[in-house]
Amino acid sequence: MTQIRPETRDAIVEAAFTIFAEDPSASLGDVAKRAGVGRATLHRHFPGRPELMRALAKIALTELEEATAQATAEATTYEEGFRLALHAMVPLANRQWFLTRESVEADPEVAAAHAASRDDLRGSIEAAKADGLFDRDVPTEWIVASYEHLTYVAWSFVRAGEATPKQAADLAWRTFFTGLKGRST
Amino acid sequence: MTQIRPETRDAIVEAAFTIFAEDPSASLGDVAKRAGVGRATLHRHFPGRPELMRALAKIALTELEEATAQATAEATTYEEGFRLALHAMVPLANRQWFLTRESVEADPEVAAAHAASRDDLRGSIEAAKADGLFDRDVPTEWIVASYEHLTYVAWSFVRAGEATPKQAADLAWRTFFTGLKGRST
DNA sequence: CTCGTATGAGACATATGTGTTTCATGACAC
DNA sequence: GTGTCATGAAACACATATGTCTCATACGAG
Numbered sequence: 001m002t003q004i005r006p007e008t009r010d011a012i013v014e015a016a017f018t019i020f021a022e023d024p025s026a027s028l029g030d031v032a033k034r035a036g037v038g039r040a041t042l043h044r045h046f047p048g049r050p051e052l053m054r055a056l057a058k059i060a061l062t063e064l065e066e067a068t069a070q071a072t073a074e075a076t077t078y079e080e081g082f083r084l085a086l087h088a089m090v091p092l093a094n095r096q097w098f099l100t101r102e103s104v105e106a107d108p109e110v111a112a113a114h115a116a117s118r119d120d121l122r123g124s125i126e127a128a129k130a131d132g133l134f135d136r137d138v139p140t141e142w143i144v145a146s147y148e149h150l151t152y153v154a155w156s157f158v159r160a161g162e163a164t165p166k167q168a169a170d171l172a173w174r175t176f177f178t179g180l181k182g183r184s185t
Numbered sequence: 186m187t188q189i190r191p192e193t194r195d196a197i198v199e200a201a202f203t204i205f206a207e208d209p210s211a212s213l214g215d216v217a218k219r220a221g222v223g224r225a226t227l228h229r230h231f232p233g234r235p236e237l238m239r240a241l242a243k244i245a246l247t248e249l250e251e252a253t254a255q256a257t258a259e260a261t262t263y264e265e266g267f268r269l270a271l272h273a274m275v276p277l278a279n280r281q282w283f284l285t286r287e288s289v290e291a292d293p294e295v296a297a298a299h300a301a302s303r304d305d306l307r308g309s310i311e312a313a314k315a316d317g318l319f320d321r322d323v324p325t326e327w328i329v330a331s332y333e334h335l336t337y338v339a340w341s342f343v344r345a346g347e348a349t350p351k352q353a354a355d356l357a358w359r360t361f362f363t364g365l366k367g368r369s370t
Numbered sequence: 371c372t373c374g375t376a377t378g379a380g381a382c383a384t385a386t387g388t389g390t391t392t393c394a395t396g397a398c399a400c
Numbered sequence: 401g402t403g404t405c406a407t408g409a410a411a412c413a414c415a416t417a418t419g420t421c422t423c424a425t426a427c428g429a430g
Contacts, residue, residue: 136367234418381421384417386418399402
């Protein structure tokens with residue numbers, strides 16, 4: 001009935017990610033225009049703004065989960081796992097970021113998925129902590145938040161054209177793990 | 186004519202900082218209600234949303250400048266300067282943060298002041314770099330962005346009640362400067 | 371007390387976003 | 401060709417935010 005043209009739906013979703021990344025309060029009309037579809041068509045696929053936001057949130061979380069699962073599967077140590085996951089996350093950061101600043105959390109299903117995602121990260125960090133990778137005196141929540149924000153900084157850097165995704169991810173990992181203190185002194 | 190009751194204006198400004206920190210798209214009616222004034226009174230002090238935003242931006246930038254100037258005046262080394270400035274900035278982060286995600290930049294005067302503020306930070310970082318405090322291989326822009334984001338993370342931590350401002354600033358400085366790698370291994 | 375003035379409350383017009391409905395069109399299957 | 405169906409365009413009703421205006425009130429200065 002309503003989703004027989006997957007291309008249209010995808011176009012709307014992509015446009016929404018792009019538009020909302022720069023302006024979370026952008027109108028649905030802006031999204032439709034960017035997607036190259038009529039405003040009515042957008043409503044045929046997504047009844048309203050909350051439904052669209054929910055769809056974006058689910059997609060973003062699924063992408064994150066897949067990317068990190070694939071990245072960490074190749075890792076043999078905790079350090080390598082976090083480093084590879086960071087590299088995998090940088091290109092996705094723009095799609096993740098709006099989750100943190102949006103009222104998407106209001107949706108119970110999305111909120112649960114988001115919480116589960118953070119719990120995963122938290123669990124990995126605690127395991128790594130027990131292994132001595134991270135300082136035990138630093139709260140796990142702090143490590144989570146720093147990791148996420150430095151990922152975002154890396155993405156911003158890429159977006160601004162100041163580095164490649166690989167370079168930016170390296171910078172973020174280095175900052176996160178060993179800090180920016182000079183080595184030469 | 187329009188600003189004979191400074192208390193009212195201050196109440197509006199404080200309410201605006203509080204409201205816009207959580208929801209940048211909040212209505213002026215919400216701000217007025219939080220300030221305990223009528224909506225018309227808000228318009229008497231600030232003709233419209235852009236003027237209010239501009240006033241907030243100027244205040245936030247002035248506060249930042251004063252706080253960091255005072256903090257760094259007591260410092261004898263670059264390291265101490267950045268550490269003290271960070272401590273001074275954490276309690277102000279909520280008032281600074283909306284600057285980065287707002288279209289306040291559209292105002293030329295505010296944009297210039299913001300750019301000047303960032304130039305100051307950039308200059309200090311380059312000087313410290315030349316002194317060997319920061320790794321020369323890391324772009325100055327990256328250091329600026331990391332510094333600002335970790336300041337924000339620290340403020341978030343305080344806001345969430347997970348740490349005192351001092352504890353959070355210490356965590357941020359430590360992460361920024363030496364990273365989160367475990368020491369005990 | 372009296373005047374001036376900032377204020378709050380409410381009415382009002384306007385603009386924008388939102389969601390629905392209708393209708394014509396174009397693509398595709400048969 | 402014919403019918404089905406997703407779509408685009410436009411009109412529509414509705415809600416909310418915004419900005420202005422009017423009027424009554426309360427507070428302070430004189």
